[in-house]
Amino acid sequence: TASDGGNVERIEGNGSILETSRLFISPEGGEANGVVISNGARVAGLTNLVIGDSGYVTNYLSGYSGGLDLQSNCEASVSGKIRIVYTRRKNEAGVYWGLRWGGDHTAELEALKSAGYLEWDDSALGPFDRGQTRIYYDSAETNTYVGYKSGADGTMWSFY
Numbered sequence: 490t491a492s493d494g495g496n497v498e499r500i501e502g503n504g505s506i507l508e509t510s511r512l513f514i515s516p517e518g519g520e521a522n523g524v525v526i527s528n529g530a531r532v533a534g535l536t537n538l539v540i541g542d543s544g545y546v547t548n549y550l551s552g553y554s555g556g557l558d559l560q561s562n563c564e565a566s567v568s569g570k571i572r573i574v575y576t577r578r579k580n581e582a583g584v585y586w587g588l589r590w591g592g593d594h595t596a597e598l599e600a601l602k603s604a605g606y607l608e609w610d611d612s613a614l615g616p617f618d619r620g621q622t623r624i625y626y627d628s629a630e631t632n633t634y635v636g637y638k639s640g641a642d643g644t645m646w647s648f649y
Contacts, residue, residue: 503529503553511537512557514544514569529553536560540606544569548587552580554636561591561631567601573609578618579639584627585618586636593626594633609635 500507512535514522523545526532529552538559540546548556548571556573559565573587587609590598601607602624611622621637 498524499527500524500530500532501527503555506530507532508534510534513537513539514546515539515541523547525549526556527551529555531555531558533558534560536563538563538565538567540567540569540571542568545572546570547572547574549574549576550585550587551576552578554579554584554586554589556587556589559588559590559594563590565597565601567606569606571601571607573622573635575609575611575614575618575622578614582640583638584630584634584636585639586634587622588635590633592631592633595624595626598624598633598635607635611637 507530509532512524512532514524522543524532525547527549529550535557538557546557550556550573557571571588575587579585588598598607609622611619618637618639622635623637624633624635626633
């Protein structure tokens with residue numbers, strides 16, 4: 490967790506998982522505290538998420554899904570910033586997510602986005618993927634995502 494003044498925790502690498510039920514990020518003395526997640530790492534098992542006014546979570550996606558992975562019963566209080574940055578296209582077809590929340594939490598995430606507490610940048614992606622990121626509920630997976638469904642790479646059609 491990140492709870493002391495000026496503290497930044499880093500979680501990196503595809504398959505790296507910080508398993509915790511509570512993530513509390515609150516600034517002390519006006520200094521920012523944060524968590525930087527990158528390369529497909531996840532903060533999983535969350536049932537309580539608190540990000541205070543100057544707190545932040547920044548998630549860099551570079552080919553693998555990952556980031557905050559909240560349980561369906563997670564209580565979230567966010568007055569800081571959750572930022573998802575896509576740096577390259579997903580390595581395989583499927584959901585390319587930067588935040589996953591069990592159950593249908595579309596309304597909560599839309600409210601965070603409207604308030605300016607949740608944002609994403611997919612401008613580094615190619616023309617087929619850029620601008621596709623959104624908040625959506627997948628009833629088959631029973632998860633709400635901030636992400637998009639990526640198609641397979643390298644498909645070529647030949648007609649004779």
